[in-house]
Amino acid sequence: RWKGAPVIEGEGGWSFKPRGRLQIDAGTIAAPAATGAEDGFGSEIRRARLGVEGDIPGGFGYKFELDFAGGEVEIADAIATYGDGGLTVSAGQHNTFQGLEELTSSRFISTMERAAFTDAFGFERRVGLSAQYAADGWLVQAGVFGDNADDLSNRNWSVDGRLVAMPELGGAQLHLGGSLHYAEYESGTTLRYRQRPFVHFTDTRFIDTGRFAAGSELGMGLEAAAIAGPFHAAAEGFWQKVDRPGALADPTFFGGYAEVGLFLTRGDTRGYKRGVFDRVKPASPVGEGGFGAIQVNLRYDRLDLSEAAIVGGTQDGYALSLVWTPTDHTRLMANYGRMEYRGAAIPAAGGERSYGVDAFGVRAQIDF
């Protein structure tokens, strides 16, 4: 069997498969000159991942993947699993069921980067123990987590859960879900919510709360999506309430997005599997006489970090992406994004904090 890389199978239920992805990015950013923000051309290897996954007889399994982008190592997934029917129990570092876009692989999202709130609110993989159960058209996920493997050992912890209904209706795949997140932090912890302008190859953030003391976080997400042939739509909203120590007011920040997409090539559709978007498999791939799949996406992305005496700014993003999928495991994309800021963290000429930033990026991707 082959799934981008060989799936090697042994007697009794053994399997082994290498995993990996390369995402090579370049692009440009245009911000008002008076902000002093680093702009112009930028490039990077966005993700450079290598790992393995496998099945062990008796219902056990593992997934272990590392990211080497930037010449540093980060553990992405590192889990041991046990599965029985629709039930999967996972121990180790994995995602905390934050929502549709965060849980969809970076290989399959509609734009180069996920919605602004997913980075801003600190979504990340954490070491923990979780269970999920997938039944006919339903998915329930819940777990208790510590912190990211790179930050352990400490006393931070969270409980996280998500519920998804995924009915098929007249040939269309529908998706409705909600997630809850509660995290408690060691005393003395400070948080910082911020986000880059649409592309990742810059370190400038025009929207940024700065560091503030936090005792706990309560997050709630809603998600909806639909896939009907060449068309898809998706939307999410996430409310993050932070409990600050003492008498300080507790802000509730908001982020969300809405997108629509359309394949221009005949017979192509967006993949979907177990509560997340999955791989696009072109009907007529390059190498078999075809040209692959071409998709156009439009997206509005909102992030509001100004609440309760914390003035981090708001960002309204408008994005257009063109995605070419020559074959199942190759992808090229071009993205344009326009970010409108109010109360931006970096002032422009005359102290003006309302202005726009343009960003353009291209990506080449292979995965296996």
Next chain:
Amino acid sequence: RWKGAPVIEGEGGWSFKPRGRLQIDAGTIAAPAATGAEDGFGSEIRRARLGVEGDIPGGFGYKFELDFAGGEVEIADAIATYGDGGLTVSAGQHNTFQGLEELTSSRFISTMERAAFTDAFGFERRVGLSAQYAADGWLVQAGVFGDNADDLSNRNWSVDGRLVAMPELGGAQLHLGGSLHYAEYESGTTLRYRQRPFVHFTDTRFIDTGRFAAGSELGMGLEAAAIAGPFHAAAEGFWQKVDRPGALADPTFFGGYAEVGLFLTRGDTRGYKRGVFDRVKPASPVGEGGFGAIQVNLRYDRLDLSEAAIVGGTQDGYALSLVWTPTDHTRLMANYGRMEYRGAAIPAAGGERSYGVDAFGVRAQIDF
């Protein structure tokens, strides 16, 4: 063939096999509050290893394994080998024949961590050249080493050797061995012998010599073990003498342990191979109608770091471990340890340096 992962074989003697292990730990530590020691809940990914091993026609081979725990990379083994009959010559980073427990894989030891002296005395893999010869019931190992690959290039070096008799007697596997270690350090070198309280997810050390100047180290170890059906016993002692510059007295520190273990499940026994403990292969694994292997271990672990004007403290550890091995390549364990300190490095209430610390830990493990 399959050994946790596929063993891919080619004509003429070629082979290739991926290697890896994940160990996910959590637990809690209780120390006297007056020590100010960080205690309570802790968690970490203890080991996250990935690598390869293989055979090259002509008697050559290699083993290359990396550890990514904590989001940093360390080279574990990185050796090129040549073998002919019972002889194996190894060049590169590998273990320096320090003794039974240090040489037994962390996947197969009886408690979550090895005996206190193995960390305290700085046992680690080093870059060097070694030869070992295994004959009928005998094993000889010797090598010359520089330093750990991460610390090179420098002028530290050591010679290390080990001799093991491993007779079978009336169905029982016996093990008797001794090791010698001599290291010389660059002038200006300081050493520090210390150890965590039984579990690894804390950075507190109640026993600690502090840094002291050292010119050379002379270590001597004795080891004995026996496996008889479901029962095993093992004991080691290690004497580490440090030559300090000038007229300073030269301390000889001691560490050692004794343990007994028993499988509660019928037909199970501890693996043993070439002078070290090996994998447990449950007689009735999960997935084949069985429940795997259940083993109980009791251990006494002593470390004495108070000698010749260096007062690092003594630690007497009492540990109980419960090990569940559902299948050959999966393992779950729960450990309780009670550490009794005298002359501890961290004073408790009223300057008291004699007190006890409790530690509890659980681990989930897969390997291939």
Next chain:
Amino acid sequence: RWKGAPVIEGEGGWSFKPRGRLQIDAGTIAAPAATGAEDGFGSEIRRARLGVEGDIPGGFGYKFELDFAGGEVEIADAIATYGDGGLTVSAGQHNTFQGLEELTSSRFISTMERAAFTDAFGFERRVGLSAQYAADGWLVQAGVFGDNADDLSNRNWSVDGRLVAMPELGGAQLHLGGSLHYAEYESGTTLRYRQRPFVHFTDTRFIDTGRFAAGSELGMGLEAAAIAGPFHAAAEGFWQKVDRPGALADPTFFGGYAEVGLFLTRGDTRGYKRGVFDRVKPASPVGEGGFGAIQVNLRYDRLDLSEAAIVGGTQDGYALSLVWTPTDHTRLMANYGRMEYRGAAIPAAGGERSYGVDAFGVRAQIDF
């Protein structure tokens, strides 16, 4: 199929192959005592690489390799490729067509280290987009590049190209080539050209320009080589002109080498493929009744870093190497080098800057 490691192939043009190499070095350096230079014994793991390469149906492919030497990670190659006939397009981190020796794999060069100028002039892999076309006896390579993946994102860029003629003439393989390199650096950039004395396990550089401000670099290389049965010869010259800001004089540094080599074992010859030296495959390898291939190489290596008010020194290196290749994928080598310095960066007794340094090194290597 097997090429050091298994080449796993799937239907439709899929392939997957692990890649790796281990190079374990030791040796000694003797410099005039008065330089105060760290000399004597040294050792290291020179390269510890692991990665993968593969083909994706439709003409796509990838190569992704990491280096873990020294306990740090560096991305070596990380490219996605598209090929059609003699054309290959590559996106990601790869070599910038700097010349024969830099492009020849470190597994196949004649001495333990490449010519002094290849390190001194900052040759490295960079993230970029390139195309190469190989026709009958011709090779053209060109690309635009940013910086090394570890240094991105920044605004440095370069264009690089190389042209090679590789005719066969009466059974001999000839090689003639030239390369051009132009790099522009962000304002405020400083460069430093320097090189170690022949071996890598020291951090001492007797030849060193120190840091100087630079706006751009223009490099030009010429290369020639011939392989005729057991004999080979190769030579390169490289001129690197640096544009310094303002009225500062613009120095042109020079480096180059010439070498000859001879196999003492019958039937052996140096491999050559697509414009670079390739693997030696012994006619009578160890394990098949033979002894492998024995080769002797002699080399002169020049580096001149004293130009236009920058006095970095000159280095004339004379080297002798003995290479034993027991089998296709194993290699042992011993090297002796004598470096003669003038205007050395480190003064000896009485401020003398002309003196010699001796270096000796051995390497054990496996690769797959």
